[in-house]
Amino acid sequence: MKTQMPDHWPSTLGPVICVVGARPNFMKMAPILRAFAAHQPAIPTLLLHTGQHYDRDMNDKLFEDLRLPHPDINLEVGSGSHAVQTAEVMRRFEPVVDDKKPSCVLVVGDVNSTLACTLVAVKKGIPVVHVEAGLRSYDRAMPEEINRVLTDQVADRLYTTERSAADNLTREGIAAERIRFVGNVMIDSLLSNRSFARSPADCLQAAGVDPALIQGAQGFGIVTMHRPSNVDHADILASLLGVLREISESIPLVFALHPRTKSNIERFGLGNLIDQTKMIMLPPQGYLEMLGLMANARIVLTDSGGLQEETTALGVPCLTMRENTERPITVEQGTNTMVGRNLDSIRHHAAEILAGRGKSGRVPENWDGQTSQRIAADLATWLIERHNRN
Incomplete structure (x- = not known):
C-alpha cells in the first residue's frame, strides 16, 4: 500500500x-x-x-x-x-x-x-x-x-x-x-551546471596563460594526477610525466595540478620533464572551470574516480592511470579505458583517441x-x- x-x-x-x-x-x-x-x-x-x-x-x-x-x-x-x-x-x-x-x-x-x-x-x-x-x-x-x-x-x-x-x-x-x-547524483550536478561552465580560454587567462596555446586545430587534452601510488614515488612520477610529454607533442595538455603532485615534482627535481608550452600547468580548478575544460577536451588522462564518471556523461574519451576502478560501468558502457601505469598502453590508447578511434560509449541507465x-x-x-x- x-x-x-x-x-x-x-x-x-x-x-x-x-x-x-x-x-x-x-x-x-x-x-x-x-x-x-x-x-x-x-x-x-x-x-x-x-x-x-x-x-x-x-x-x-x-x-x-x-x-x-x-x-x-x-x-x-x-x-x-x-x-x-x-x-x-x-x-x-x-x-x-x-x-x-x-x-x-x-x-x-x-x-x-x-x-x-x-x-x-x-x-x-x-x-x-x-x-x-x-x-x-x-x-x-x-x-x-x-x-x-x-x-x-x-x-x-x-x-x-x-x-x-x-x-x-x-x-x-x-x-x-x-x-x-x-x-548518479554527480551527473545531476554536471547537467544542471553545464550551461554555467567556464570556457577553457577563460580558465587559462585567469591563470595568466595565453589561450592561444590550446586553440589550434588539434584541440587539447586534460590531465589530473593526485593518487599517492602515482605521484609519491620519483621513478613512477617521472615515467608518467615522460609519457605525457610524448603525448603533448601531438596535442597540448592542460594539467590541473594538485598540490601534492606539484610539491613532488619540485621535491624530486622533475621540472625538466615539463615543456611549459605544451604541458600547461594550471592551479587547482574550480568546479565550473573543470567542467568547461573537460567538456571541450579531446582526451582526459586521470587517476580520479569522479572524472571517470563525468567524462562518460560528457562523451569524452578518458584514460584512467590506475590498475583498478570502483566505477566499472564507465569502462563497460562509457568512454573510460583503464591503462594503469603501463606506458605502452597509455601511448597506444592516446594515439587511438587522437586518431578519432576512441570509445564513444553511452550514458548509463538513470x-x-x-x-x-x-x-x-x-x-x-x-x-x-x-x-x-x-
Whole structure:
C-alpha cells in the first residue's frame, strides 16, 4: 500500500543531517539538498561540513559555483592522519547528533568523514543513508575502499549509482530491501551546471596563460594526477610525466595540478620533464572551470574516480592511470579505458583517441539528472513509514 505523503513534515520527525567533508562531496550534495527542498512536503535538512578538506578560497568558490548553501554546522576538523582525522570527526560529531536529534544521517561517497559520521550515528541508534553505495575497486590498499565497505555494512538505506553495485552488496551479505538503485547524483550536478561552465580560454587567462596555446586545430587534452601510488614515488612520477610529454607533442595538455603532485615534482627535481608550452600547468580548478575544460577536451588522462564518471556523461574519451576502478560501468558502457601505469598502453590508447578511434560509449541507465529527486521521494516515504511504525 502506497504511503500517503502528509502536507507538512511531521514535527516529531527530526531533520536529515547531510554530511560533507571533501570536495567531491559538495558536487554530490548540492542537487540532493535542492531536491529535498523541492519535495512535497519539504524534507528538513542540516548541512554539516566536517572540515576534513578546507581551503577557504576554493571552499567559498565551490559553494558559490554549485549554488550550495553555506553549512549550518562546521566541525573545522582539518587535516591529519587517517586515524586522527576519523577520530576527531567522531568526537566533534557526537554532540551534534545528541543536540539535533536527526531522523537520519545522510553520507555520500567514501571519504574519512563518511565513515566517521556513520559510526557515530549507528552507535547512537540513528539510521544512516549512504549515497553512492556498493562501489568496489577490490583494492584494500585504498583507504576509500575501506571506508566504502564499512559504511555499507552498517547503513540502513543504500542508494546505488549502477546496477552492479547491488551485486557487490549482496555478496557482502546486505539485504536487498536496504538497497535502492537510483542513479548518479554527480551527473545531476554536471547537467544542471553545464550551461554555467567556464570556457577553457577563460580558465587559462585567469591563470595568466595565453589561450592561444590550446586553440589550434588539434584541440587539447586534460590531465589530473593526485593518487599517492602515482605521484609519491620519483621513478613512477617521472615515467608518467615522460609519457605525457610524448603525448603533448601531438596535442597540448592542460594539467590541473594538485598540490601534492606539484610539491613532488619540485621535491624530486622533475621540472625538466615539463615543456611549459605544451604541458600547461594550471592551479587547482574550480568546479565550473573543470567542467568547461573537460567538456571541450579531446582526451582526459586521470587517476580520479569522479572524472571517470563525468567524462562518460560528457562523451569524452578518458584514460584512467590506475590498475583498478570502483566505477566499472564507465569502462563497460562509457568512454573510460583503464591503462594503469603501463606506458605502452597509455601511448597506444592516446594515439587511438587522437586518431578519432576512441570509445564513444553511452550514458548509463538513470544518469539522467533526476537521481536526487528519486532519492528525495524514496527517503521521504521510508522515513515517514518508519516514523509511523514507531
